[in-house]
Amino acid sequence: MDRNDIPASAFRPAVADLRIALGLLTRLPLPHPPFKADDPRPAAHAAWAYPLVGIAVAACSAAGAGAALWLGLPAGVAALFAVLAGIFCTGALHEDGLADCADGFWGGWTRARRLEIMKDSQIGTYGAIALIAAIGLRWVAITGLISAGSFVAALIGAAVMSRAAMVLVMYGLPNARSAGLSSQTGRPPQAAALIAAGFGLVCAVLALPAPLFIALIVAGLVTLAAALIARAKIGGQTGDVLGATQQLVDLALILACLAALP
Numbered sequence: 409m410d411r412n413d414i415p416a417s418a419f420r421p422a423v424a425d426l427r428i429a430l431g432l433l434t435r436l437p438l439p440h441p442p443f444k445a446d447d448p449r450p451a452a453h454a455a456w457a458y459p460l461v462g463i464a465v466a467a468c469s470a471a472g473a474g475a476a477l478w479l480g481l482p483a484g485v486a487a488l489f490a491v492l493a494g495i496f497c498t499g500a501l502h503e504d505g506l507a508d509c510a511d512g513f514w515g516g517w518t519r520a521r522r523l524e525i526m527k528d529s530q531i532g533t534y535g536a537i538a539l540i541a542a543i544g545l546r547w548v549a550i551t552g553l554i555s556a557g558s559f560v561a562a563l564i565g566a567a568v569m570s571r572a573a574m575v576l577v578m579y580g581l582p583n584a585r586s587a588g589l590s591s592q593t594g595r596p597p598q599a600a601a602l603i604a605a606g607f608g609l610v611c612a613v614l615a616l617p618a619p620l621f622i623a624l625i626v627a628g629l630v631t632l633a634a635a636l637i638a639r640a641k642i643g644g645q646t647g648d649v650l651g652a653t654q655q656l657v658d659l660a661l662i663l664a665c666l667a668a669l670p
Contacts, residue, residue, distance in 0.1 A: 418597075419453060419597045419599045419600060421456055421457075421600075421603065422453075422454075424454075425453060425454035425456065425457045426454075426457045426460060426461075427439065428451060428454040428457070429454045429455075429457040429458050429460065429461050430461055430464065432451070432454075432593075433458060433461045433465075433498065433501065433571070434461060434464060434465065434497055434498055434499070434501075435496070435497065435498065435499035435501075436464065436497065450593070450594040451593045451594060452578070452593050452594035452595055452596040452597070452600070453596065453597065453600060454600075455575045455578060455579075455596035455600045455601070455604060456575070456596070456599075456600040456601075456603035456604050456607075457604075458571040458572070458574055458575050458604055459568045459569070459571045459572045459575070459604050459607035459608055459611070460568075460607065461571060462564070462566075462567030462568040462569075462570065462571040463564060463567065463568060464497070465494055465497050465498060465567050466494075466560075466563040466564040466566075466567035466568070467564075468493045468494060468496070468497040469490040469491070469493045469494040469497070469563050469567075470490065470559070470560045470563055470564075471493060472486075472489035472490050472492060472493025472494075473486040473487065473489050473490035473493075473550070473554060473559060474486075475489065476488075476489040477554070483551050483554040483555045484547075484551045486551075486554050487547050487548075487550035487551040487553075487554055487559075488547055490550050490554075490559070490563065491543060491546055491547050491550065494567075501651060502651035502652070502654045502655050503539060503542070503543075503651070503655065504648070504651060505647060505648035505649065505650065505651020505652045505654075505655070506535075506538050506539065506542060506648075506651060506652040506655040506656070507531050507535030507536070507538055507539050508525075508526040508527075508535065508648040508651075508652075509526065509538075509638075509648050509649060509651075509652040510534040510535045510537070510538035510652075511525050511526065511528075511531065511532040511533075511534045511535040512524075512525040512526035512641070512642070512648070513534075513637065513638075513641045513642075514534045515532055515533075515534055519584075519641070519642050519643055522641055522642050523584060523585060523642055523646075526642075526646065526648050542655055542656075542659055545659055545663065546658075546659055546662060549659075549662045549663050549665075549666045550562075550563075550662065552666045552669070553662070553665060553666055553669075556669050558617045558665070558669070561615045561616065561617045561665075562616065562617055562618075562661075562662055562665040562666075563662075564611065564615050564616075565611050565612060565615040565616030565617070565618075565623070565661065565665070566616070566657075566658045566659075566661035566662045566665070567658060568607060568608060568611040568615070569608040569611055569612055569616070569623070569627050569657065569658075569661055570627075570653075570654045570655075570656075570657035570658035570661065571604075571608075571654055572604045572605055572607055572608030573608070573627060573630070573631040573634075573653050573654065573657040574650045574651075574653050574654050575596060575600070575601050575604035575605070576601055576604070576605060576631060576635075577631060577634060577635045577638070577645055577649065577650060577653050578595060578596055578601075578645060578650055579595055579596050579598065579600075579601035580635055581635055581638060581639060581644045581645040581649075582595070582643070582644040582645070583595070583644055583645065583646070584638070584642040584643050584644035584645060584646050584649070585646055593647075608627070609624075612624060612627075616661065616665065617665050617668065618661070618664045618665045618667075618668040619668060622664055622668065623661060623664055626660050626661060626664045627657050627660070627661060630653075630656050630657045630660045631653060631657055633656075634649070634652060634653040634656055634657075635653070
């Protein structure tokens with residue numbers, strides 16, 4: 409039985425899931441249960457809480473920008489502080505996934521070779537370009553949002569919705585590897601994926617400073633594109649694919665917020 413083929417009655421959100429999600433997706437010094445691949449309750453059950461982790465990451469980014477502004481630094485410097493604070497909070501976990509996917513997907517000619525490249529700790533040309541482009545675009549977009557005074561809501565909305573997108577890809581695609589963190593975590597049950605999607609939708613309605621229709625279309629198209637490319641290139645998802653999905657959806661939503669400014 410696949411790990412997302414779990415009867416709905418067997419899944420119940422638990423408070424400990426938030427601690428598991430924070431421990432997996434951030435480097436915050438918080439107490440969390442140790443990860444056990446053979447735990448009777450699969451770690452993927454905690455996936456419903458991934459969007460909530462986005463609130464913590466966005467808070468770190470907003471605090472970094474706020475500290476720079478309090479010191480009287482310009483918007484560009486404050487935006488750089490926001491980017492760096494987010495990276496520090498997650499330990500560059502998702503940025504690493506983006507770089508690995510860029511190197512593997514476009515640096516290998518076969519599925520096996522792509523997976524091998526993605527597992528390699530060294531960064532290649534495609535990965536470096538992807539990181540420079542993503543971080544540069546994020547910095548420019550946040551600079552514009554800070555100048556307009558609407559950056560906090562944009563950071564929160566993008567962070568929550570992009571992590572909901574991770575869960576949907578995690579549920580929708582099989583594991584591309586039989587080993588690795590993603591395989592050990594498993595695939596979330598349908599109920600967990602629906603809860604995560606619900607959090608993303610609520611955040612889009614209440615927080616994201618961009619038209620709801622535009623935000624949902626942008627997030628949906630980018631998530632779908634990431635999933636289709638991953639399936640075509642490696643036949644499924646890995647932790648790197650989930651990280652790349654988060655980065656792409658987050659960036660797309662921040663740019664949508666910038667484009668929506670009057």
